[in-house]
Amino acid sequence: MSGERQQDFGGNMTHGGAYPAGGGYARQDDDDMRGAAEHASRHAGSSGDTDLFSSLLGALTQKKQSLADEDVDEDDAVKQHKRFFERDDDDDNEADDRSMGSAAAMQALKKFTSGESGNTAESNSQSAFVGLAMAEASKLFDQKASQGKVSSDSSKESAVMKAGEMALKMYLKSQGGSQSKSSSSGILGLASKFLS
Secondary structure, X not given: OHHHHHHHHHHHHOOOOOOOOXXXXXXXXXXXXXXXXXXXXXXXXXXXXXXXXXXXXXXXXXXXXXXXXXXXXXXXXXXXXXXXXXXXXOOOOOEOHHHHHHHHHHHHHHHHHOOOOOOOHHHHOHHHXXXXXXXXXXXXXXXXXXXXXXXXXXXXXXXXXXXXXXXXXXXXXXXXXXXXXXXXXXXXXXXXXXXX
């Protein structure tokens, strides 16, 4: 009897799926970003919101092509990372979404290449890196907000989006702009450049 009930339940779920049609994911990029929201949510812990990450990733995927053509401000990203993660931002300047996003993407790069993002093959993917950056931004925003150090025109959504954009630009740059889904070797090369 219980077996029948389980079967019925399974049948009702067939059209559910975690990624509803029209969720903002471009079809050719679906594999690249699949699971990014899950990665972000897992790493963000109590700071995370899967719905927020999912909706932002949808927007990010649509911007992927234009982001591939943008330059990465490497010096600024390194500077922001030092400010927020190494000096603990001891100045009184308010944090804005762009600086938090850059710092979070760098922190994700550091964790990603040191194996802190997990050790599965999936963890070396573009989606894992982007998801990790968004999680770091989410946590950083909450931390700065609790200290009253976030500029009034910055939102958590915007900071998380900026981190996702920066991480995606870094990833695309490390792949030489190609759509390759190969190993993380490109990212490792990028890290040696950024974090030297």
